[in-house]
Amino acid sequence: MTHLVAVTACPSGVAHTYMAAEAIEHAVKAKGWTCKVETQGSIGIENELIKDDVAAADVVILTKDIDVQGQERFEGKLIVRIGVSDAVKRAAAVLDKIETHLQETA
Template sequence: MTNVVAVTACPSGVAHTYMAAEAVEQAAKAKGWACKVETQGSIGIENELTAEDIAAADVVILTKDIDIKGQERFEGKVVVRIGVSDAVKRAAAVMDKIEAHLNKAA
């Protein structure tokens, strides 16, 4: 099973952070993938990814609208950077592209 971790954040740290997290999670689960999403919103970091979560991940999705805190945690991993609006509006298409990439690499 493919294992995805993601970190979502937006400049205002409110609605889009959480909308993106939900969309990414739902799109990954629709593929039958495991997914855990950390949010970095206006109230701080929630659902923080553990070292074990990251070590087990096949792919890391980071929203790129603002700096993600702790990006060094993902060194050596396949990292996909997307805009928070793409995460909200096009999460299924993003997962399709990730799937195609992982299938080529396998």
């Protein structure tokens, strides 16, 4: 089973941060994968990823509209950077591309 971690953040740190997290979680569940999503919003970091979360991850998704704090945690992992709007509007399509990549490199 594929395990994914993600960090979502947007310039204002409000709605889109959380909408992106929800969209990613929904799309991952639809694929039968597992995930944990950290949000870096206006009220700080929530649902913070711990070392074990990162170690278990097959893929890391980072939103790229603003610098995500703690990116060094993901060194050596497959990292996919997407716009927060793509996470909100196209999470399923992004995961389809990730799935194709994982199958081609397996």
